[in-house]
Amino acid sequence: xxxxxxxxxxxxxxxxxxxxxxxxxxxxxxxxxxxxxxxxxxxxxxxxxxxxxxxxxxxxxxxxxxxxxxxxxxxxxxxxxxxxxxxxxxxxxxxxxxxxxxxxxxxxxxxxxxxxxxxxxxxxxxxxxxxxxxxxxxxxxxxxxxxxxxxxxxxxxxxxxxxxxxxxxxxxxxxxxxxxxxxxxxxxxxxxxxxxxxxxxxxxxxxxxxxxxxxxxxxxxxxxxxxxxxxxxxxxxxxxxxxxxxxxxxxxxxxxxxxxxxxxxxxxxxxxxxxxxxxxxxxxxxxxxxxxxxxxxxxxxxxxxxxxxxxxxxxxxxxxxxxxxxxxxxxxxxxxxxxxxxxxxxxxxxxxxxxxxxxxxxxxxxxxxxxxxxxxxxxxx
Numbered sequence: 001x002x003x004x005x006x007x008x009x010x011x012x013x014x015x016x017x018x019x020x021x022x023x024x025x026x027x028x029x030x031x032x033x034x035x036x037x038x039x040x041x042x043x044x045x046x047x048x049x050x051x052x053x054x055x056x057x058x059x060x061x062x063x064x065x066x067x068x069x070x071x072x073x074x075x076x077x078x079x080x081x082x083x084x085x086x087x088x089x090x091x092x093x094x095x096x097x098x099x100x101x102x103x104x105x106x107x108x109x110x111x112x113x114x115x116x117x118x119x120x121x122x123x124x125x126x127x128x129x130x131x132x133x134x135x136x137x138x139x140x141x142x143x144x145x146x147x148x149x150x151x152x153x154x155x156x157x158x159x160x161x162x163x164x165x166x167x168x169x170x171x172x173x174x175x176x177x178x179x180x181x182x183x184x185x186x187x188x189x190x191x192x193x194x195x196x197x198x199x200x201x202x203x204x205x206x207x208x209x210x211x212x213x214x215x216x217x218x219x220x221x222x223x224x225x226x227x228x229x230x231x232x233x234x235x236x237x238x239x240x241x242x243x244x245x246x247x248x249x250x251x252x253x254x255x256x257x258x259x260x261x262x263x264x265x266x267x268x269x270x271x272x273x274x275x276x277x278x279x280x281x282x283x284x285x286x287x288x289x290x291x292x293x294x295x296x297x298x299x300x301x302x303x304x305x306x307x308x309x310x311x312x313x314x315x316x317x318x319x320x321x322x323x324x325x326x327x328x329x330x331x332x333x334x335x336x337x338x339x340x341x342x343x344x345x346x347x348x349x350x351x352x353x354x355x356x357x358x359x360x361x362x363x364x365x366x367x368x369x370x371x372x373x374x375x376x377x378x379x380x381x
Contacts, residue, residue: 059180119340260293
């Protein structure tokens with residue numbers, strides 16, 4: 001029906017999720033680190049070229065584990081963009097760290113690599129980059145800065161499974177990476193995430209933290225005859241049912257990515273003239289980056305126009321949404337963090353960005369979104 005609601009997101013199902021969940025049940029281990037946890041972790045290691053992958057119950061959990069592994073202490077500073085989800089900062093704030101917010105680029109909406117160096121102080125311990133919409137940050141320059149100042153690089157690649165920078169999978173370049181399998185992402189398990197460990201010397205500490213501070217992982221591998229409390233930690237692993245669902249998704253990951261990219265490319269082609277005429281800005285993909293079709297957005301001229309656009313689409317039963325409230329403007333961001341300087345691009349983008357529906361299965365309805373968007377700006381179909 002033309003008037004039925006077209007949602008912003010609808011999770012894609014491969015058809016094998018329930019089969020694998022039933023199999024996990026029949027195997028008799030539901031608590032995690034069983035067959036499907038191992039299969040999913042190994043799949044990610046092989047296909048994303050990661051040294052070690054530890055599945056977690058969320059991307060937030062993976063970020064929190066990184067803060068513990070790095071022994072973040074009160075007063076330690078962590079450089080990150082303000083235009084990101086709260087977990088990127090909160091993981092370090094929980095350990096007493098201070099987020100230092102840096103502005104974003106106008107093209108990719110990623111952290112502006114040219115502003116990072118001026119934000120570094122004697123208290124800086126890490127740089128956390130966020131690959132917004134599955135498009136890579138300028139990693140070559142960021143890694144050079146990290147080496148110059150002996151800083152850790154964390155890739156928040158929540159949006160970026162199967163995105164690449166110079167042919168390298170995002171999440172595999174820095175010291176650590178994180179993935180999200182939340183239902184709004186490309187590859188989903190409802191909730192879920194992964195910690196990516198690209199430096200072998202962090203693996204042992206991360207395994208202990210993930211297993212409530214015990215050396216249970218060593219026990220499961222037969223390396224010790226019993227396990228015990230070794231250090232601080234918490235319960236960060238997912239259950240086997242989540243891992244079983246995830247493995248079904250991972251097996252179709254390439255197909256999922258390609259289908260999403262086709263939807264993205266249709267938007268790009270059909271809305272390009274709006275950008276050519278100065279009505280909107282479309283997503284930009286640098287030549288050395290390969291994206292994964294995670295998100296398609298428009299950057300309008302101002303807040304008022306963005307709100308009118310969302311209302312226009314809502315009246316046509318099309319769900320379009322804005323995105324992050326900048327962390328440096330939030331109550332907690334003001335309390336726990338600071339800005340390295342003014343963040344004009346972040347603030348302007350947050351007031352004017354709108355995300356269009358993008359999910360597998362909407363292909364037959366995509367022209368409805370395109371037509372509605374074009375008519376808002378006065379274009380005929």
